[in-house]
Amino acid sequence: MTIRVIKATLLSVLLLGSSAKLQAKDVESVSPGDWQISLAAGYGALENPRAKVKNISTWVLPSWYYYGEDFYVENFTLGYSLYESNNFIVDLQTRFNEDGFFFEFDGLNKLLLSDILGYTPVKLPLNPKAVKFEDIERNLSYLGGINATWVARYLDVSLGYYHDITGLHQGNEIQLRVKHSQRFQWGALGFEIGAIRKSDNLIGYYYDLTSEEQGPLRTNFEPKPTTNLHVRSVINVPLMEQVNFVGILEYTWLGQGITDSVLIDKDSYASGFVGISYAF
Secondary structure: OOHHHHHHHHHHHHHHOOOHHHOHHHHOOOOOOOEEEEEEEEEEEEOOOEOOOOOEEEEEEEEEEEEOOOEEEEOOEEEEEEEEOOOEEEEEEEEEOHHHHHHHHHHHHHHHHHHHHOOOOOOOOOOOOOOOHHHOOOOOOEEEEEEEEEEOOOOEEEEEEEEEOOOOOOOEEEEEEEEEEEEEOOEEEEEEEEEEEEOHHHHHHHHOOOHHHHOOOOOOOOOOOEEEEEEEEEEEEEEEOOEEEEEEEEEEEOOHHHHOOOOEOOOEEEEEEEEEEEEO
16 A cells, blocks of 8 residues: 555545444445445545644545444444444444544655645744654554444434553543434435543643653643544435545534643644545
8 A cells, every 4th residue: 555545545534434324325224244445536635733734635535344244344443343233332443543643644744745735844943942843743543442322213322432552642532423314315414513532641642742842842731631522514425326426524623631732723623525436
């Protein structure tokens, strides 16, 4: 897999990762053994709330899924069904921690898109001892945990607990998502509202400065648990066999535990994609 495909695939985790059940397949039945790989061409963008760091964009958005009897894969989310009835589902799940994308994407974005976008970094600050926020690196962590979903007539309500299984920060997240999807003759619409509580260990790893990074800069940032809120909408319109128009828009409000960090200069960010997908 090339770096270009990796970049587009990681962006699909943020844009499509938790929205798979909000698309057209959400309002259709999925049987054991079903799988699909799709590739969307269009334009996708993700605002990066980090200070002095460029936003993230892509022209290609791959996605895939596979459903077995109990095991399933939705992009980079792996799951195993512990219990399932008509109205209640309990799964074991693993997924990427989204905070790491703001650091991993930065390097790939500079490598691949600087010439295409005509981007020339401004060399700041002039003081060689001052921290350069754009050079700060963090690793992408992977989370594992348990997720329970209550399936009602008009809404799906999911509550999940996920803990760092890569040993980077030993942090955790509690995720609450409320979803609604509706099928029409022309296609499908999906909506989601959610809240994600992040622990102080996770916040400290991604948003606090190490002593080496601080240099002459001294901050009073104290990592503390914080909750992000988000809304998401998805539209899927079949155009012909295996070809769909796909539109995704998500807006996230960052909790104070993140916005207090000197690494962050936005209190919210948007992401989205619009394009044509082809299912193989």
